[in-house]
Amino acid sequence: MTDAPNYGFDTLQIHAGARPDPATGARQTPIYQTTAYVFRDAEHAAALFNLQEVGYIYSRLTNPTVAVLQERVATLEGGVGAVCCSSGHAAQIMALFPLMAPGKNVVVSTRLYGGSITQFSQTIKRFGWMAKFVDFDDMDAVEAAIDDDTRAVFCESIANPGGYITDIAAAAKLADAAGIPLIVDNTSATPYLCKPIEHGATLVVHSMTKYLTGNGTVTGGVVVDSGKFDWSASDKFPSLSAPEEAYHGLKFHETFGPLAFTFHGIAIGLRDLGMTLNPQAAHYTLMGIETLSLRMERHVQNAEKIAAWLESHDAVAGVTYAGLDSSPYKARKDAFCPKGAGGLFTIKLKAGYDACVKFVDTLELFSHVANLGDTRSLVIHSASTTHRQLTPAQQEAAGAGPDVVRISIGIEDADDLIADLDQALKAASA
Known part of the structure; x- marks a missing residue:
C-alpha cells in the first residue's frame, strides 16, 4: 500500500501490510509454514546476518506472514514498527528487555490484569528487575515513585478487569x-477505541489473543514502537544507544534511527528469548483484524446497553463500565476512548x-x-482465578475483590444476554 496514512481505519485493518x-x-496473505529461507548466495546471507539488509533468515526471527501482521498492527496504532511474539505476557517481557538491567525498576499501575501483576511483582525479580506499584489516579504518587533507576512507566489504557481508564497524557x-x-x-x-501513541506513549503492547484476533482461537502478543523516543539522549538505555558486541559494535539507535527498538526486538529479543509467533496464529489474527472496527462497535453498543441495565438491577451493588454517565472515568473515556469504553467491565x-x-x-x-x-x-470470578495469586489488598486495588465478577460482552443479541444475566442474578440472589 502507498500513502497508507491517508486511508481510514476500516480500510487499513484490511489492507495494511x-x-x-x-x-x-x-489475495489473502499465505501461511508461510517454513523454518528457513534460501539465501541468494553467501554474500546475501552475510548481509542479512550483519543487519546490513532486511530479509528472511529463520522463522524464529522473521516470517512473511508475521511480517504482514506486524506492519498492520503498527499502522493501526500509528507506530513505525512492531514485533510480534507468542503471547501478551511475552510482549511485556519483550518491551522491557532492551530497557531494563539488574537493579533497575519499572513504575506500574496497581490496576492491571492479575497475571501481569504477578509477572511484575514476582517473575521479573529473577532478572534482577523490580516493579513499583502505584495508583495511577494519583499522578503525584507516580511522579514520586520515579527515581534514577526507573527505566519505564507501565499502565493499561482500559484496565482489566474493571474498565478503569488511565490518563495516558x-x-x-x-x-x-x-x-x-x-x-x-x-x-x-x-x-x-484508543491510540496511546497519539497521547504520548512510547511503546504499545497487546495480547492479540483478545480483541485483535477476536475469535478465541490462538494466542499472540505484539510490541508497537512509536519511533518517537530518543534512546541516545542519556546513558539509561545502552542496549539501544551503545555498541552491541554481538553485531561488531553496531549501535541500534545510530544505525536504525526511529526503528531502533523494532530492530533490537527482532535481532536481539526474538533471537535470544525465542518467544516467536507462529505463522498460522498470525494468519488467524490477520483475519480477525479485518473485522475489528465492526466488532468493537458492536461490543460497545452491547456493553453500554447491558451495563445500564445492570446498574439498575436490585442484586447489583455497582458496575464499573466507564461508558456509564455515573462512572468517575466518563470524562477520561471521552478524552481517550471517544468511540466507546470497550466491552469489558x-x-x-x-x-x-x-x-x-x-x-x-x-x-x-x-x-x-x-x-x-x-x-x-x-464471564469469570477474578478473585478466585485470574487474580488468585494476589493478596486481598492487591485484589481490591486491581478492582477484583471477592464480591466482583468480570464480564466480557460479546456481539450476540443484547436482549438475549440481558435475559441470561437476569435469570442468573435471580438464582444467585435466591
Whole structure:
C-alpha cells in the first residue's frame, strides 16, 4: 500500500501490510509454514546476518506472514514498527528487555490484569528487575515513585478487569520529564477505541489473543514502537544507544534511527528469548483484524446497553463500565476512548462471594473461561482465578475483590444476554 496514512481505519485493518502474493497472486496473505529461507548466495546471507539488509533468515526471527501482521498492527496504532511474539505476557517481557538491567525498576499501575501483576511483582525479580506499584489516579504518587533507576512507566489504557481508564497524557508527561518511555497495554481498548501513541506513549503492547484476533482461537502478543523516543539522549538505555558486541559494535539507535527498538526486538529479543509467533496464529489474527472496527462497535453498543441495565438491577451493588454517565472515568473515556469504553467491565453483587459463584455457574449464554475479547460473551470470578495469586489488598486495588465478577460482552443479541444475566442474578440472589 502507498500513502497508507491517508486511508481510514476500516480500510487499513484490511489492507495494511498485505499485498498479493508475488509467486501466485493469492489475495489473502499465505501461511508461510517454513523454518528457513534460501539465501541468494553467501554474500546475501552475510548481509542479512550483519543487519546490513532486511530479509528472511529463520522463522524464529522473521516470517512473511508475521511480517504482514506486524506492519498492520503498527499502522493501526500509528507506530513505525512492531514485533510480534507468542503471547501478551511475552510482549511485556519483550518491551522491557532492551530497557531494563539488574537493579533497575519499572513504575506500574496497581490496576492491571492479575497475571501481569504477578509477572511484575514476582517473575521479573529473577532478572534482577523490580516493579513499583502505584495508583495511577494519583499522578503525584507516580511522579514520586520515579527515581534514577526507573527505566519505564507501565499502565493499561482500559484496565482489566474493571474498565478503569488511565490518563495516558498525564502519565506520558511524567515519563517524558524523567527521560523514560511510557508503555501502554492497549489490549482492552484496541487501536480502534484508543491510540496511546497519539497521547504520548512510547511503546504499545497487546495480547492479540483478545480483541485483535477476536475469535478465541490462538494466542499472540505484539510490541508497537512509536519511533518517537530518543534512546541516545542519556546513558539509561545502552542496549539501544551503545555498541552491541554481538553485531561488531553496531549501535541500534545510530544505525536504525526511529526503528531502533523494532530492530533490537527482532535481532536481539526474538533471537535470544525465542518467544516467536507462529505463522498460522498470525494468519488467524490477520483475519480477525479485518473485522475489528465492526466488532468493537458492536461490543460497545452491547456493553453500554447491558451495563445500564445492570446498574439498575436490585442484586447489583455497582458496575464499573466507564461508558456509564455515573462512572468517575466518563470524562477520561471521552478524552481517550471517544468511540466507546470497550466491552469489558465488572459488577459487584450485593450478596457477596457465594452469590458470585452461583451467578457464574448459572449463566447459560456466557462462557465461563479465562479469556476476554471474544465474539462470545464471557464471564469469570477474578478473585478466585485470574487474580488468585494476589493478596486481598492487591485484589481490591486491581478492582477484583471477592464480591466482583468480570464480564466480557460479546456481539450476540443484547436482549438475549440481558435475559441470561437476569435469570442468573435471580438464582444467585435466591
